[in-house]
């Protein structure tokens with residue numbers, strides 16, 4: 001079974017890359033390189049080390065922003081989900097944050113925090129945190145009443161009910177929020193490098209576009225997507241090991 | 254028990270013939286506008302199984318949850334072994350209609366949940382959980398997850414969880430309503446065994462007349478609007494005739510008919 005899943009993943013990747021190659025060869029646009037050209041560029045960047053120096057730069061705001069969003073987002077989400085007062089106080093902020101057009105906020109952030117790391121981390125957080133908070137709080141609020149009742153009737157303390165019942169019950173939706181939030185965080189990291197100051201991977205994209213080196217530009221874009229996919233797969237592995245029985249819901253009688 | 258009469262209203266004399274493990278005194282419960290229970294009093298004899306029987310919506314679950322300490326009555330009080338109930342306690346364990354098993358936990362962890370909450374050490378609670386898993390007939394499924402079990406097996410897990418904490422009073426809310434008919438019959442037979450072997454008081458909610466008559470020492474018939482105990486029936490003669498003969502016993506059939514006669518006017 002896992003081999004079959006892997007096979008399907010590889011197959012869908014092959015179809016995607018095949019289509020890319022074909023589209024590049026037609027070509028749909030002079031600015032759209034083929035898959036192989038892009039891979040060659042990526043290989044070259046790997047050999048001369050540009051890609052590593054670029055990621056050393058890009059991963060800083062990304063890692064800090066994603067870590068803050070995950071920890072703080074889940075904590076605030078739990079808090080909001082468990083308390084009606086905090087729901088009333090915080091939920092609107094995150095709903096607005098999720099809906100706000102980020103491009104319009106970036107000039108304000110730059111004005112307030114300059115063009116350094118702080119602004120970039122904030123962009124990542126603004127992208128990643130709302131969905132993590134909203135998913136967590138929603139899942140916590142939707143814990144089946146009968147689970148909580150069961151806990152109380154078997155003398156679980158408030159803390160035990162939160163740790164042993166509410167959090168595990170909410171975990172699938174929390175993890176779904178983490179996946180969405182982290183994907184958005186990756187977008188945020190690149191966006192901040194394109195909109196604030198061109199550094200890291202954003203710099204490769206901006207620079208290679210300015211000199212019409214499209215294979216390098218797409219190689220950079222491809223690499224960030226690849227990284228995001230790998231990271232999300234890792235997250236899925238963590239979830240599966242932590243909460244085994246949650247994978248499938250009850251079968252019907 | 255020498256009583257051969259099948260029916261008696263709850264009088265002071267009737268109530269004094271046995272020792273009560275649980276007493277409900279003048280319980281009322283309102284959900285906002287909805288009056289679920291009004292001034293309900295009922296005694297639950299120790300070591301026996303009492304059924305709460307009535308059409309759905311008449312407040313059976315509400316009464317059971319008040320006894321469990323999961324709901325506060327609007328007025329009135331519950332006493333368990335002479336002590337007033339203010340919340341859930343170690344003297345009562347609940348079996349839920351929808352099983353309420355934790356899907357991320359194995360059968361073993363689910364059964365041990367109550368012990369875990371009581372702070373029993375891991376090795377001891379696992380040993381005790383294993384014993385009760387065997388007792389309900391689920392040996393070999395200790396490491397399965399609830400989604401891998403049938404409805405009947407899940408309710409056995411729920412039952413083992415309640416038995417494992419060794420409470421004197423077992424509260425069961427339509428425990429067999431979500432399992433198929435064959436499994437249900439087996440459950441009813443097992444329940445009779447359980448009542449005989451374990452020295453516990455059972456309070457059993459059902460909407461099935463046959464089920465109530467089959468398993469109960471005492472049946473409280475609840476009627477809706479306003480909710481009240483309309484009568485108490487104590488089947489007596491067929492209890493020791495063996496599980497196979499009960500459903501053919503004339504008294505069994507009479508009681509079923511009699512209950513249906515008094516309930517039919519409340520069913521459209």
Ligand SMILES: Nc1ncnc2c1ncn2[C@@H]1O[C@H](COP(=O)(O)OP(=O)(O)O)[C@@H](O)[C@H]1O
Pocket residue numbers: 284287288289307308309310311312313314315316
């Ligand atoms: N949480 C609640 N809020 C409002 N009304 C409720 C609630 N729970 C039960 N009720 C009402 O109280 C009455 C009794 O319910 P319940 O005890 O569940 O009955 P039963 O278990 O006999 O079917 C019903 O009319 C039901 O609609």
Ligand SMILES: [Mg+2]
Pocket residue numbers: 313314315
């Ligand atoms: Mg009910």
